[in-house]
Amino acid sequence: KENTFTLHNDVEIPDIGFGTWQIPNEEAYDAVTVALKNGYTHIDTALVYQNEENVGKAIKDFDIAREDVFLTSKLPAHMKGYDETLRTFDGSLTNLGVDYLDLYLIHAPWPWDDIGKDCTEGNIASWKAMEKLYKDGAIRSIGVSNFSESDIQALLDACDIVPMVNQIPFYIGRDQKNLLEFCKQHNIVVEAYSPLATGQILNSPEIQDMATKYGVTPAQICIRYCLEHDTLPLPKSTNESRIIENKQLDFTLSPEDVQKLDAMQDVRAK
Numbered sequence: 001k002e003n004t005f006t007l008h009n010d011v012e013i014p015d016i017g018f019g020t021w022q023i024p025n026e027e028a029y030d031a032v033t034v035a036l037k038n039g040y041t042h043i044d045t046a047l048v049y050q051n052e053e054n055v056g057k058a059i060k061d062f063d064i065a066r067e068d069v070f071l072t073s074k075l076p077a078h079m080k081g082y083d084e085t086l087r088t089f090d091g092s093l094t095n096l097g098v099d100y101l102d103l104y105l106i107h108a109p110w111p112w113d114d115i116g117k118d119c120t121e122g123n124i125a126s127w128k129a130m131e132k133l134y135k136d137g138a139i140r141s142i143g144v145s146n147f148s149e150s151d152i153q154a155l156l157d158a159c160d161i162v163p164m165v166n167q168i169p170f171y172i173g174r175d176q177k178n179l180l181e182f183c184k185q186h187n188i189v190v191e192a193y194s195p196l197a198t199g200q201i202l203n204s205p206e207i208q209d210m211a212t213k214y215g216v217t218p219a220q221i222c223i224r225y226c227l228e229h230d231t232l233p234l235p236k237s238t239n240e241s242r243i244i245e246n247k248q249l250d251f252t253l254s255p256e257d258v259q260k261l262d263a264m265q266d267v268r269a270k
């Protein structure tokens, strides 16, 4: 059986998710099929990835029961408001060809073309719609993505349900320390997107040395690092051997080595 994280409403979520950001719809069917074939049961998509249709089709065609897949999608960042959230959620269900989601997230607190804009009112209205969908049983758990401490606090102050998840960029060199601590205090599971910094940290000598030391690949060091920090990694790949590799994590990093990686700067190619 797969390892899982348990959300604060007792829903279990498999500890490695298959990320589908930047997988075009044409490639999503094969990529998700390969992921399912290799034991991934947690698939992460979003309306704005424009691949929901083939993600859903791949799940449907695969020999796996709907309840054995943990499926996440997201409300686009520029869509804020109660009715718009209900309507957009329905659209994602239709695209995916399913009648419920395991997790639905507000994709970001602000629109991507106006990062940092104060959308508190809109986020609260969207969150209330998500609470309704959750209470109606259309979603098994609800959360946010790219939310800061203050973005989350605004929901806590105005709403009933504490988000079960915050999905954020997290990788070696971007430790998100305060936000991780805040989420832990509120029993919010942190999901790590771009655990490989979209591939940009895999050439780092420190990470490569550590990979040699443990007899694994740099990507496996990066993904294991997320788990060592109790974040749930969502690696993305369209290549079968890398899809397999990203889930083979039967080793642990020593506390000293985690500290060494913690001390690294963000070495992404800028």
Ligand code: A2P
Binding pocket: 019, 193, 194, 195, 196, 197, 198, 199, 202, 217, 219, 220, 234, 235, 236, 237, 238, 239, 242, 243, 245, 246
């Ligand atoms: P590819 O799809 O060709 O495998 P992230 O998950 O941080 O967004 O990173 C995704 C990027 O990292 C993609 O470019 C992906 O390319 C690449 N990638 C994914 N897994 C591996 C791996 N195990 N080794 C090297 N590169 C990888």
